[in-house]
Amino acid sequence: MPRCLKCGKSRDLIKLERHRIWVCRECYPWFFEKQVERAIEEKNMFTRDERVAVAVSGGKDSLALLHVLARKGYNPKPFFIDLGIEPYTRHARKIVEDVTGSLGLELEVYDLKKERGAGIPEVARATRIPPCSICGAVKRQAMNIMAKRLECNVLATGHNLDDEVAFVFSNVIDWNLEQLARQKPVLEPGQGMVKKVKPLYRVTDREVELYVDVLGLNVVKEECPLSRKAKSVDYKRVWDEIESTRRNAKWSFYSGFLKRLQPVLEERFQEKVRLVECEKCGEPTTEGRKICLVCGFFERVKNSTTQ
């Protein structure tokens, strides 16, 4: 009869196939948090003394991450990026405010409308660029800005193993070697970018869902109304299929990538990407550009409204 790895009881067991173990629901948070702590420690992401900026969208991953850090005695500084996609954003913001409140944490907000004068829907309408492309660039920049505002040297995001596998996989399908060269759970700081870490890179979608479920957390379940069916969703399905026939295939693939291909590519493509300061906002942007992608978007919004 299977028993819980930690307490030995046989009730309310959860089977963790890829680890070949059983844990009861009560002990599951212990197991999950241990995985996250291991990632943080093994990769020297941050210590308990460091202020860690945490990008919290309200989805299961970022909220799980925030809880682990709070519960395990780290020093998380959560922030929310208000993208003005109503009523979706308002709903997410409310959830994040409630959660951070209940954890006794102060929540900082980067409000795109206040900072830049328009939300994602207006930018998409004015520029006719797909909203996900705009949103990606805006969030990347906002995260960097917020980490600095919160006086944090490190920024943590909720990317989990399924995300990382899908990302590597999609860049393998297209052979984006430069992207692959930079794909790591820890990106060291430099050229105006703070250190970025992914403490959930060892845990899967399903394991995060279980954690959220066991802790009874309220999370945003809706998809963003502007998002199209992303390519990475299909790749996640492909990987669920592969994992169903080969135990722990996702982890083998991602950890193998980090051990084998990533170092080869990093060596080959290192320092190919140089960043310079945007002449308008001062944030880092690719060499050769005068202004950053985000400033470019909002210039176009301004021009479209003054015409």
Next chain:
Amino acid sequence: MPRCLKCGKSRDLIKLERHRIWVCRECYPWFFEKQVERAIEEKNMFTRDERVAVAVSGGKDSLALLHVLARKGYNPKPFFIDLGIEPYTRHARKIVEDVTGSLGLELEVYDLKKERGAGIPEVARATRIPPCSICGAVKRQAMNIMAKRLECNVLATGHNLDDEVAFVFSNVIDWNLEQLARQKPVLEPGQGMVKKVKPLYRVTDREVELYVDVLGLNVVKEECPLSRKAKSVDYKRVWDEIESTRRNAKWSFYSGFLKRLQPVLEERFQEKVRLVECEKCGEPTTEGRKICLVCGFFERVKNSTTQ
């Protein structure tokens, strides 16, 4: 109304989705052969003056390849490897003898029992090694030996695009970078190995099936009775799925691999593999071994029967 790309007729059309064209059944061989010729010429595989050893198993791919070469004025020298897997081998050999006879070509045979004293089933039984592992090594060596016996400087095999995609993919999943570094449609000769080429690398499983069907060729349809469900079959299904959502995904993946990752890996891992002559049979084997894998197998067969 769709029309045949070549003759303009609208009857018996075949849709080639990934090329965005229609061809009628009558003109299909022209299209297929053009793809193969293009592969041969672009990659400098061989000329019409060169003797080309062709490994013919009796399956759709090798028989399609042999037909293209014969019909397009190349100089193919077919050979069959008799592995002694009865009654499967006998059936395949009969088909290959018929086909080569009808093409007016002489067929050479490498008979494993005559050459080495035992067939695959006996070796598998004596060594307890999985038959596919034995067979792979035996065939690789037999092909090299036969190319030299037939006085050919180049050896052609029937690997098609689906095979290449599945092979690259499975080596990506496991991050076998050394294998990937050597994965090309043309392997230059050296260290006792003849030049190896894959003239079907631009055409898919389905396109080969169509060619065989249109020409009305009799091919071996049975699976080898010793083969287990190979991993690469699952990967082929994964790729059929990806191709169904992204047009020409297989070709993009494989050609992208050849353009982008393969050269990086070849540079990184070049000359890592050194071959030496087997002390028993003289064929190339990995540095550090005294005798080759195949001689090793048959030593074990001999020991098991003398005990």
